[in-house]
Amino acid sequence: MHQLSFRRVISLVILFAALFESSFAAVLAIDYGSDWIKASLMKPGVPFDVLLNKDSKRKIQSSVAWKKDDRLFSTDAANIASRFPSDSFSSLKYLQGAPYDSDVVSYFTSISTAEILKSSRGTVALKQSDGTEWNSEELIAMQFAYIKSLADDLGGEPVTDVIVTVPPYYTQFERDAVADAVEVAGLRTLALINDGTAVAINYAMTRTFTVPEYHVIYDAGASSTRATVVSFAPAEEGKGKSSGTQISVLGVGYDRATGGTELDRRLREILIDNFTSKHKRDIRKDKRGMAKLWKEAGRVKAILSANSDAMSTVESVAFDIDFKAKVTRAEFERACLDLQGRFARPIDDALARARLTLSDITSVILTGGASRTPMIQTAVKAAVGEERIALNVNADEAAVLGAALHGAALSRQFKTKDIRVSDIIAHDVQASYFATAPTPSAKPRTISTLIFPEGTKHGTRKTLTFKRKEDFALWLDYKNIVFPGFPKEILEVQISGVAEALGNLTERGAVDPVIKATVTLSESGFVSIKEAVAFGEIKDESLTGRLKNLFGGGSTGEQVPESVPSAEGSAAEPASTVKPPSKDAKDFKDRSTIPLTVSTSFAPVPPMTVAEKKAGREKLRAIDNKEAAKVRKEEARNTLEGYLYRLRDLLDDGPETPFKKCSKASEREVLSKEVKNTISWLHDEGEQADTAQLWGKRTMLELLEKPITHRYKEIEAFPQALNTSQMWNWSTRLFLTEARDNLTAEAKAGVQSRWTKEELDALEVTLKEHEVWLNDGVEKQKKMKMNDDPAITTAEMKTRAKALEQHLQRLVKRKAPKPKKAKTTAETNGSSNAGTDEPTGSNKQPGHDEL
Ligand SMILES: *[C@@H]1O[C@H](CO)[C@@H](O)[C@H](O)[C@H]1NC(C)=O
Ligand SMILES: *[C@@H]1O[C@H](CO)[C@@H](O)[C@H](O)[C@H]1NC(C)=O
Ligand SMILES: *[C@@H]1O[C@H](CO)[C@@H](O)[C@H](O)[C@H]1NC(C)=O
Ligand SMILES: *[C@@H]1O[C@H](CO)[C@@H](O)[C@H](O)[C@H]1NC(C)=O
Ligand SMILES: *[C@@H]1O[C@H](CO)[C@@H](O)[C@H](O)[C@H]1NC(C)=O
Ligand SMILES: *[C@@H]1O[C@H](CO)[C@@H](O)[C@H](O)[C@H]1NC(C)=O
Numbered sequence: 001m002h003q004l005s006f007r008r009v010i011s012l013v014i015l016f017a018a019l020f021e022s023s024f025a026a027v028l029a030i031d032y033g034s035d036w037i038k039a040s041l042m043k044p045g046v047p048f049d050v051l052l053n054k055d056s057k058r059k060i061q062s063s064v065a066w067k068k069d070d071r072l073f074s075t076d077a078a079n080i081a082s083r084f085p086s087d088s089f090s091s092l093k094y095l096q097g098a099p100y101d102s103d104v105v106s107y108f109t110s111i112s113t114a115e116i117l118k119s120s121r122g123t124v125a126l127k128q129s130d131g132t133e134w135n136s137e138e139l140i141a142m143q144f145a146y147i148k149s150l151a152d153d154l155g156g157e158p159v160t161d162v163i164v165t166v167p168p169y170y171t172q173f174e175r176d177a178v179a180d181a182v183e184v185a186g187l188r189t190l191a192l193i194n195d196g197t198a199v200a201i202n203y204a205m206t207r208t209f210t211v212p213e214y215h216v217i218y219d220a221g222a223s224s225t226r227a228t229v230v231s232f233a234p235a236e237e238g239k240g241k242s243s244g245t246q247i248s249v250l251g252v253g254y255d256r257a258t259g260g261t262e263l264d265r266r267l268r269e270i271l272i273d274n275f276t277s278k279h280k281r282d283i284r285k286d287k288r289g290m291a292k293l294w295k296e297a298g299r300v301k302a303i304l305s306a307n308s309d310a311m312s313t314v315e316s317v318a319f320d321i322d323f324k325a326k327v328t329r330a331e332f333e334r335a336c337l338d339l340q341g342r343f344a345r346p347i348d349d350a351l352a353r354a355r356l357t358l359s360d361i362t363s364v365i366l367t368g369g370a371s372r373t374p375m376i377q378t379a380v381k382a383a384v385g386e387e388r389i390a391l392n393v394n395a396d397e398a399a400v401l402g403a404a405l406h407g408a409a410l411s412r413q414f415k416t417k418d419i420r421v422s423d424i425i426a427h428d429v430q431a432s433y434f435a436t437a438p439t440p441s442a443k444p445r446t447i448s449t450l451i452f453p454e455g456t457k458h459g460t461r462k463t464l465t466f467k468r469k470e471d472f473a474l475w476l477d478y479k480n481i482v483f484p485g486f487p488k489e490i491l492e493v494q495i496s497g498v499a500e501a502l503g504n505l506t507e508r509g510a511v512d513p514v515i516k517a518t519v520t521l522s523e524s525g526f527v528s529i530k531e532a533v534a535f536g537e538i539k540d541e542s543l544t545g546r547l548k549n550l551f552g553g554g555s556t557g558e559q560v561p562e563s564v565p566s567a568e569g570s571a572a573e574p575a576s577t578v579k580p581p582s583k584d585a586k587d588f589k590d591r592s593t594i595p596l597t598v599s600t601s602f603a604p605v606p607p608m609t610v611a612e613k614k615a616g617r618e619k620l621r622a623i624d625n626k627e628a629a630k631v632r633k634e635e636a637r638n639t640l641e642g643y644l645y646r647l648r649d650l651l652d653d654g655p656e657t658p659f660k661k662c663s664k665a666s667e668r669e670v671l672s673k674e675v676k677n678t679i680s681w682l683h684d685e686g687e688q689a690d691t692a693q694l695w696g697k698r699t700m701l702e703l704l705e706k707p708i709t710h711r712y713k714e715i716e717a718f719p720q721a722l723n724t725s726q727m728w729n730w731s732t733r734l735f736l737t738e739a740r741d742n743l744t745a746e747a748k749a750g751v752q753s754r755w756t757k758e759e760l761d762a763l764e765v766t767l768k769e770h771e772v773w774l775n776d777g778v779e780k781q782k783k784m785k786m787n788d789d790p791a792i793t794t795a796e797m798k799t800r801a802k803a804l805e806q807h808l809q810r811l812v813k814r815k816a817p818k819p820k821k822a823k824t825t826a827e828t829n830g831s832s833n834a835g836t837d838e839p840t841g842s843n844k845q846p847g848h849d850e851l
Contacts, residue, residue, distance in 0.1 A: 025413040027190060028151045028162045029404035030144065031198070032178070034093035034261060035222040036369065037062050037143060038400040041151045041159065042408045050397050051150050059396060063090040064142050066128055069630075071623060073146045082295060085113035085287035086129040091261060092143075093223055095124045095136035096181075097173030099605055102485025104256070111265055111294070113287040121606055123177075137177055137608060138616045141184035145620060148187060161190040163407035165399050166525075167226055168194035168252040169426045171482050172490045175525055176607035184608075184616040190407055192524040195219060195399045196228025197249055197423050199367050202402030203393060204232055204245045204419050213362045214250070214354075215390075216347055218380060219399075220370035222261045226254035227346035229354040229361075235420055244418025250356065251455065252426050253349025256483060258342045260370035266335045267304075267327070268297035271312060274325040281319050289318030304329045305374055333375055343376045344383030353455060363390040367398050423458045428479035429490070429527055431464060431519060433472060450479060451519055458523045465535075466515040471496040474517060476527050487604050493517070493529045494599045501534035501594040510536025510592065517598075529600065533593040629691070636694035637686060643698055644682070647675050647705060661786045662711035671704045707789065714790045718781070721794035725774050725801040732767045732808050736760060739811070752817045763807055770804045 026043040037060045039051040053060045053074055065077035065088035072080065081088035094108045100118040108124075109116060117133060119125040125135045144162070151159045164178050175192055182189045196217040203215070212233035219226050229251045235244035271293050275283050283289045296314050303310035309328040317323040333340075347364065351357060364384045370376055372395065381389055394401075406421065408414040429452040434444035451462055466472070472495055477488045498515060505513040513536030519529050608616070650659045651672050660668075678697050686694075739760055746753045777792030784791055 025411070026151075026155055026157070026159045026161070027404065027407035027411050027413075028148065028159045028187070029164075029400050029407050030147055030162060031165045031195065031400035031403060032093060032140070032143075033062060033221055033223075033369075034091045035062055036060065036396070037147060038397055039147045039151065040400050040404040041154055042404045042414065043155045043159075044414075046155055048401075048404070050400060051147065051154065053150060060147070061090070062092065062143060063088065064139055064146075065089060071142070071627065073143065078295075081113070082288055082291040084129070085291040086115055086127075088291070089114050089126055089139050091223070092136050092140050096140070097171065097175070097177035097486075097605065098124060098136075099173075099485050099487065100124055102483065104483065104485070107257075111261060113291050113294075121608070121612075122604060134619075135608075135616070137181040138184055138619060140177075140181040141616060141620060142623075144181055144185035144187060145624075148185060160188050161407070161411060162187045163190045163403050163410070164192055165195040165198050165403050166192050167221075167224060167254065168196055168228055168249075168423075169224075169226065169254045169256065169482070170194075170525070171427065171478070171486060172526060173486060173605045173607075179524075180608040180613060183613050184620060186617060186620075189524070191410055193403050193406055194228070194249070194252075194423055194525070195221075195403075196226060196252065197230070197247070197421060198399040198402035198406060199365065199393065200228070200230045200232070200247050200249075200402065201406050201419055201421065202398045203365060204247055205402075205405055205417060207232070207245075208243065209234055209245055214356055214360045215362055216350060216364040216384075218347060218364050218366050218368075218371065220343070220366070220368040220373070220376050221259050222369060223259050224254055224256045225258045225343060225346050225368075225370075225376075226252060227350040228252050229350045229356060235418060244420065246420045246422070248422045249424050251350045251352070251354030252424070253346035253351075253353065254426075255342050255346055258339050260373070262339065263336060263370070263373065263375075264294065264297045264301060266339075267301050267332055268293050270327055270331060270335055271297060271300075271323070271325060275317070275321075275323055278325075279319070279321055281321070283318050286318040292317050293323075300327055301332075301373075304332055305372065329374075336375060340375065340379050343379035347380070347383060358384060358388075361388060364388045365390045365393050365398075367393060367395045369396060371395055423523075423525070424455050425452055425458065425521060425525060425527075426454055427482045428452070428454045429456075429521070430477055430479045432475040432477055433466075436468070448477070448479075451476075452521050452527065456521060458521055458525055460521045462519050464517045464519060466517070467512075468498055468515050469502060471498050472515075474529065476519065476529065489603060490527060491529075492601050492603065493532075494597075494601070495532045496597045496599070497594075498534065498596060501596060502536075504594060505534055505536035505538070505592060508536075508538050508592065510538045512536070515596070516593075529598060532596040532598050534596060535591070535593045538592050633691040633694065636691045636698075637682070637689075640678070640694050640698045641682060643701065644675055644679050647671065647701065648679075650705075651675065658712040658715075659708060662715070663708040664787050667704070667708060667787075671701070671708075674701055674704060708787075711787065711789065714794055715786065717794040718790075721797040721801075722778070725770070725797050728801050728804045728808065729767065729771055729774065732763065732804060735808060735812065736764055736767070754814045754816055755811055759811060763811060766804055766807045770800055773800060 026041065029040045029042065031038040038058070039060070040049065041051055042048060050058050052058060055075070057075070061074045061078045063072075063074060063077035063081075065072045065080050065084060067080050067084060067087070077088060078090060081090065089112075091108065091112055094104050098104045098108075099122055100116075105116070105124055115127045117125045117127055119135045121135075123135065125133050126139060127133050148159060148162075162182055164182060166175060166178055170178075170192075178192060179189045196219055199217045199219070200215070203217075209232045212231050214229060214231050217228040217230060219228070228249055231246075231248045231250055233246045233248070235246045268290075272283055275281070275293075283293070292314050296312055300310045300312050304327065307329070309326055312323070312325045312327055314323040351361070361384070364380065366377070366380065366389060371380075377389075405416060405419070409416045409419065428450055430448045431451045432446050432448040435447050437444045449464075451464070452460065464474070474493045474495065476490045476493070478490065479488075481488060495515065495517060502513050513534055515532060516535050517529055517532040519527065521527050650657070651668060653659070663671075678701065681697070682689075739755060743753050743755065743757060743760065774797070777797075780791035
């Protein structure tokens, strides 16, 4: 029985999955790095791989730029940075959720030539040279939308759901910035996933773990270095055996100031120093020069990865000076000396937080573009031992592929390997509130309670219980400054309606009602308070209630399970998960909850408001529309241009061409004049002309050209059309002769015929009409010259032949009537097969044919 219903549930689940699959089964994964974006589309029928950009590249540079009016992405955008240093925006990841005054923003200004401003939300906006301002989310949204357009093209329909990787240390502010950019791009955040965790998922996809193993995912990216300690274990599945894997993140470590970008910056400093000392000019003031040296630093760094020295040469770097310098690897490493001890430290930190040591670790998996830098590899090898290094993971793509697999599993629209993921928060989060003042004049004391200590699992909910009589506020904060210049305050929640709700509960007989607020740490690492209730246990004063009370045991003075911060504000920790009410208590008590109003405000770094996101979306749409219009105009222009040259060739070619033979001199003269005029118009005014004008010119020329082309197309098609017409003429004639003969013979024999005389006469009429029309047309056509318009068109010949054919076929296809039985036979034998053998009943009556 149980078995059966269980199966039914399973098959229902599969059915639902199948239903979904047909409607919107696509998940886009984006690994958004500060240098490179990788993306992957998970969609039935699309091979699972990373998304290729328009140049078939597997990674896309995280840049957006404007070359005058043209918006460029990826490499095209990065490449024009030295020409348009104020209109080229890269390394925007640094700005996600960052307060304008934070250290990371001043770092950004040291590597970028972009002009920054303080946004209305206290974050960073960027300004183009023409004065247009964008907040960083909008510029990132453009890149997301660009990725989306690639995915839409690949999948053949628009994708909506996206999963984006974030570094594990990302704060709420930064996570909000990612989710906001996703929304502005017209996508929906299915989830955010920590990048180390995504790599772990990708790693587990092709492996089975029979015993738990611990690994470190070491990710050396452009903007930071991070390490994630994960355990891989067989998934526990009740009694049944499971082939699944449980991935648990046990600890993370990170250095937000060490990464590929910092190495580039140090290298550029070497180049700048050399330039300054040699040429005594301040290149730092020259944006183009700085942008050129930035690109050069990246190039030289790559050379130094494989060589002990590199020659740097930049033509006309600034002040018309050609720059030339030799940089040695030793020199570069000396400039990075202070960083070397920091490369491997995230591994130690992550291990310490996981309460593990290196000896517990099976392997250290290296990922991230900067993990190929010899300096970093050497440092990590020295720290963990070369034998532990695993290089068998695709350093660039493991995170995005893992994210896509996770997104597919979350969307529940795909059958994926059973991989369960448990991730953690990297920072202590506390809840704070004012203690109720002992006297009205006393200054309220703030009570803070650690609610999600660093290492708390994503997906945790906690309930805070308060003895409050009035509305009150609650704050969620980071316990410590998590990043210089970032606020601690995450959000403030106002809980209102308390007095009324408590009044209600008390009136109904509740004992010591309390306020409960539920704090959630989501799977994507966001904290929030969405729900608060007044809660009380109401004594059942009815007779049955009292009887139950008497016999059911249980004390009437049962404690509220949660510890309660007292009105005086004792240090008691209120955090505790909600326990389901015990069964006994339920029997005699009515536990009643009344929802309270919860309003959240964000300060001092709020995420974008709905209105701001909508406005951002409109701005992006406006650009898209402008670009689409431009593409259409370009197309109209190209089409017109191509057409003009084709016409010119037709007019210029020798006298024996069909075009010449089929046109009159006067026609060619007019056309030639218009072609000349239009070519010069296109040259002089084509730039300013709008799409409609361009198409208009084309239509005007077509009106002159089409009739000529039509003539020789008709001449070509005529013999075949005539043949067809004659064939049906001839077939019909043949049929009619024979059918009339048969009709006569059958009438004589008293046998029923397939057709009536009237039907044959009607066909004859159609045939005659056709013949007359055709004869007439052919006669006229014979007299026509090649450059005259044809007397009859092949299209009409076809239509008329078709009509004749159909008329004929209707009669030909008619079934022969069943031989009519003699009346006497019918009488004696009729009853046995009445209704099934009526001679005319099932046949169509003459004249009732479909027409
Ligand atoms: C700059 O580079 C040139 C060429 O490699 C070298 O001769 C010179 O000593 C360097 N100057 C400084 C200050 O590093
Ligand atoms: C208490 O609240 C409940 C539901 O919220 C409502 O039905 C009831 O009328 C209220 N009672 C009082 C006394 O306000
Ligand atoms: C007409 O059609 C017949 C049969 O399809 C073919 O044999 C004949 O060559 C055609 N004649 C012309 C002029 O196309
Ligand atoms: C005329 O009758 C003959 C002999 O029954 C038959 O073969 C032929 O198909 C008939 N033709 C038409 C057009 O009905
Ligand atoms: C139609 O067919 C008849 C008999 O086959 C023939 O005499 C006549 O010339 C044909 N008409 C045309 C226009 O082909
Ligand atoms: C009824 O008709 C069938 C053939 O249609 C014939 O074999 C049979 O003899 C007939 N029966 C009578 C009673 O006429």
